[in-house]
Amino acid sequence: MRAFVTAVYLFLYAPIAVVVLFSFNAGRSASEFTGLSLAWYGKALSNRFLIEALQNSLFIALTSAALAAVFGTMAAIGMERLSARSRMVFDGLFAAAIVVPGVVIGIATLVALVELFGLMNPFIASLWPGDNPPQFGLGYETIIAAHGLFSLALVAMIVKARIASLSRDIVEASSDLYATPLTTFRRIVLPQIAPSILAGFLLSFTFSFDDFIIAFFVAGTHTTLPIYVFASIRRGVTPEINAIATIVLVVSIFVIVLARILMRERNTKQAGSE
Amino acid sequence: MAQIKTAKARWVTWGLMAPAALWLFVFLVLPFVAMVIFAFGERAPEGGYQAAFTFAQFANLPSRAAAFTNTLVLAPAGAALCLLVGYPVAYYLALKSNPSHRMILVSLVIIPFWTSLLVRTYAWMFLLGGRGIPHVLELIGFADVRLINTPAAVLLGIVYGYLPLMIMPIYVSLEKLDRRLLEASSDLGARPLATFLRITLPLSLPGVMTGASLVTVLLLGEYLIPQLLGGGKVYFIGNALVDLFLQSRNWPLGSAIAVTLVLVVVVIMTLSMRVAWRAAGTRQVDLV
Numbered sequence: 001m002r003a004f005v006t007a008v009y010l011f012l013y014a015p016i017a018v019v020v021l022f023s024f025n026a027g028r029s030a031s032e033f034t035g036l037s038l039a040w041y042g043k044a045l046s047n048r049f050l051i052e053a054l055q056n057s058l059f060i061a062l063t064s065a066a067l068a069a070v071f072g073t074m075a076a077i078g079m080e081r082l083s084a085r086s087r088m089v090f091d092g093l094f095a096a097a098i099v100v101p102g103v104v105i106g107i108a109t110l111v112a113l114v115e116l117f118g119l120m121n122p123f124i125a126s127l128w129p130g131d132n133p134p135q136f137g138l139g140y141e142t143i144i145a146a147h148g149l150f151s152l153a154l155v156a157m158i159v160k161a162r163i164a165s166l167s168r169d170i171v172e173a174s175s176d177l178y179a180t181p182l183t184t185f186r187r188i189v190l191p192q193i194a195p196s197i198l199a200g201f202l203l204s205f206t207f208s209f210d211d212f213i214i215a216f217f218v219a220g221t222h223t224t225l226p227i228y229v230f231a232s233i234r235r236g237v238t239p240e241i242n243a244i245a246t247i248v249l250v251v252s253i254f255v256i257v258l259a260r261i262l263m264r265e266r267n268t269k270q271a272g273s274e
Numbered sequence: 275m276a277q278i279k280t281a282k283a284r285w286v287t288w289g290l291m292a293p294a295a296l297w298l299f300v301f302l303v304l305p306f307v308a309m310v311i312f313a314f315g316e317r318a319p320e321g322g323y324q325a326a327f328t329f330a331q332f333a334n335l336p337s338r339a340a341a342f343t344n345t346l347v348l349a350p351a352g353a354a355l356c357l358l359v360g361y362p363v364a365y366y367l368a369l370k371s372n373p374s375h376r377m378i379l380v381s382l383v384i385i386p387f388w389t390s391l392l393v394r395t396y397a398w399m400f401l402l403g404g405r406g407i408p409h410v411l412e413l414i415g416f417a418d419v420r421l422i423n424t425p426a427a428v429l430l431g432i433v434y435g436y437l438p439l440m441i442m443p444i445y446v447s448l449e450k451l452d453r454r455l456l457e458a459s460s461d462l463g464a465r466p467l468a469t470f471l472r473i474t475l476p477l478s479l480p481g482v483m484t485g486a487s488l489v490t491v492l493l494l495g496e497y498l499i500p501q502l503l504g505g506g507k508v509y510f511i512g513n514a515l516v517d518l519f520l521q522s523r524n525w526p527l528g529s530a531i532a533v534t535l536v537l538v539v540v541v542i543m544t545l546s547m548r549v550a551w552r553a554a555g556t557r558q559v560d561l562v
Contacts, residue, residue, distance in 0.1 A: 005366045008359060012386050012437065015397035071293040078290030081283070093298045099543060100536065101495020103512045107519055107532050108305030111312050149301045152294055203388065210390035213497050217519065226392050233396055233502065237403055245393040256388040260381050
């Protein structure tokens, strides 16, 4: 059994390792390693389109994760105060936002937004006093909105689980000692749920940074890093893609490991207090 | 905590919920409604959508029968393979691994799931493509081996991509398992296999059902793996949808397919969650 498990771990990591290794390959071959070189990184990093796609992806991931962290946390706190029935509605919607396949989320958002913009733009133009009325269209905002949907649900679920595990006694003690609800929240609740919020933010960031399919539908003419990588792959596998793939992997692995550490600290602290 | 429902408290509650509620409404509920409306419409001559009320799109679903067949065969098959490979790993992690390494081993399973599926699928494209493993095989005497753009390559990509999502829920349910039951079973003379079949396996069923249904459902909407490893020959519903929306611009037919896909997803989720919850009362899914 041990051998089997080892084999599975190899299976999980070997292909990634090969891509990373060949990103340092001097030659173009995918099977012979002809010498160490950083040439492909140089080539990738001097590619203007790639840098632009990377900047877009970082901006979209940061914005959607930040919005999700704030609104998701608010929702997690608010849900505690809802009636059982309203809570079930929100639970269902959050679960749907996570489980419905990305391809469907992308399509539904595309269809609805194109219709909505089609109605809104002439209307705004008719009210607009000047010559250049604002035109709404697909772009960064629509990607942020669509990624934010999944991330919001993710943060809400993670923070909600944390709130459910909080001890009520300390909150009650605080209000017995005449702290206002806001002070109690700031001094007692927030410090305890902060690691979960941060973990939710980081997971949301990686989700958005790595997402291809949703952005593919709602990006319009804009490009994100996964869209750029996908387009390059279709033009043919090149060593340059190995270098970009390695950069993407390093970013997401760094972020996810950070999130894991934050969530584990929470778990061990919890275990220690019990 | 005794809660006094004052008007102010209610305002605070709804203030907290408002952004999420608005977001869910505008970017989840509204889009679904729009998609359903589109599914009953017609394709405009220049592409896109034209208002109508017709079942023609649903009647036209058989025109994409190959995509449905591929998806409905390969998604469950992929989930089953994930289960076969993943169960022993989850079992080892939960019951046999050294507790001091356990967290690291579990993290090592989760990390790939949160890294780019595009990059991980690309890794196999790189390995299976002409200059990768086939080239190595040629050097040792097996010429003309074709690996990429086959159903097997797609299945391999599926197992690679979704294995972590299968392992995690099974691990969680096995980890919660009361070890005393296992001891009692062996004290009463049951062989290890009997203990496994009569105690461990039934108690891990909720995890198995959660993992299997999550993997199946996400696979039903998969696009990247069949696109990159199937090369357009192994065509999934997701690929048909991308084609209908972004190339041939037949939005109503695409919407009808997407609505059908969502219905299949809902049916699978409802059935499997029922089974899982009945098997043992937990509703926790540990994805992180």
